[in-house]
Amino acid sequence: MARLKKITTRTRRQRLMTRLGTGGLAVIGAVALALSGCGSPAGRQASTPSSSAPPGGTRSPSGPVKYELAATIPVGKGPGGVAVDPGTHTVYVGNLDPDSGNGTVSVIDGSTRMVTATVPVGRRSDALAVDPGTHTVYVVNNSDDSVSVIDGVNKTVIATVAVAPGPYSLAVDPGTHTVYAGSSDPHGGAGAVSVIDGSTHAVTATVPVGKYAGEVAVDPGSHIVYATNSGDDTMSLIDGSTHAVTATIPVAHWPKAVAVDPGTHVVYVATIDPETAPHDTQPPSRSGRVSVIDASTRTVTATIPIGKDPDGLAVDPGTHTVYVPKYANDTLAVIDGATRAVTVTAPLVPASLGHGVAVDPGTHTVYVSSFNDGTVSVIEPR
Incomplete structure (x- = not known):
């Protein structure tokens, strides 16, 4: 019954999102996301407060890092996954459109903060990944059981790759130009990772993993792929050269997201505790944690409480900072990778x-x- 409750909750959240659509509450303000006050109001236009520095935050030479909501950029309906091409500073956003289901990818110029193109893809598009060496963008189409391949230079779809049923997440190994698509079969929950050759756009292997596979991440140094299994409360480790599962690590309840710091080879897994509120509570009250895993020993070395409902992870490899958005209370947890402590819980746009x-x-x-x-x-450190 515990496993069924997980899936019921997840499906229920998806139904909630579909009902809400993108009409929600209006964007409120350019908010100072640290220990300081509020900035001037921001509307639907992409804008930067006049006091802000040029795009691209810089860290203060001393003292605590502060975070500012520097701009809000309108994109498509129901934006989900986000990816960045570090070579061109281009941002890609997958829009699933809860009304029609027709997916698009918004292309944002990181320097001007303007949408420069909107690329039609498959149905219920969400997660994205970028190969920085080829400037190729990959996006999952959940309802089509496929991955769209976008030429980042021409901003056009150049291929569509059929993958295992229920694709949910993507990761790219930039060294081998291999793409990994994590899938969870909607009929039974069998998890799989489809391995795609980035040069031929062909699936070269399908690796069975745990139940209700969620997110995938790659360590580019070791070429190990990490796949979370929310139905088993585990994480599968896949050897990128043999495409075989080499280990399965127990993690905390309901692993939701995973990210790797390539400099330290530390793996971060966001998890959600069992529900502590009735199913009709909006939003549900579920405490979140981030498990810190040493890749060399494959053991959890720390567990960091971060508040309600984490729904993503990203690591800044230059500063070893971990960012975790939490959709229940519209905040962003900022974790210092060295101290393994939450240094800031920054507010995001309300009801977003x-x-x-x-x-x-x-x-x-x-x-x-x-x-x-x-x-x-757009959030910048100061």
Whole structure:
């Protein structure tokens, strides 16, 4: 019954999102996301408060890092996944459109904070990943059981790849140009990871993993793929060269998201505790944690409480900072990778259902999608 409750909750949240659409509450303000006060109001137009520095935050030479909501950028309906091409500072956002189901990808120029193109893809598109070496963008189409391949230069779809049923997440190994698509079969929950050759756009292997597989991440140094299994409360480790599962690590209840710090080879897994509120509570009250895993020993070395309902993870490899959006209370938890402590819990746009998160490692700018109001928040460290 515990497993059924997990899936019921997840499906229920999806139904809630569909009912809410993107009409939600209006965007409120350019908010100072640290220990300081509020900035001037921001509307639906992409805008930067006049006091802000040029795009690309810079860290203060001393003292605590502060975070500012520097701009909100209107994108498509129901934005979810976010990815950044660090070479071009281009941001890609998957929009699933809860009304029609027709997916698009919004292409944002990170320097001007303007949408430069909207690329039609498959149905219920969400998660994205970028190969920085080829400037190729990959996006899952959940309802089509496929992955769309986008040429980042021409901003056009150049291939559509059929993958295992229920694709949910993506990761790219930039060294081998291999793409990994995590899937959870909607009929029974069998998890699988489809392995795609980035040069031929062909599936070269399908690796069975645990039940209700969720997110995938790659360590580019070791070429190990990490796949969370929310139905088993485990994480599968896949050898990128043999495409075989080499280990299965127990983690906390309902692993939701995973990310790797390539510099330290530390793996971060966001999990959600069992529900502590009735099913009709909006939003549900579920405490979240981030498990810290040493990749060399494959053991959990720390568990960090972060508050309600984490729904994504991103690591800044230059600062070893971890970012976790929490959709229940519209905040962003900021974790210091060295101290393994939450240093800031920064407010996001109210009633936005913050979901996808990505970091530009060159500018240290953080991008968080807002499902309800169809925007992307641009957050800069100061």
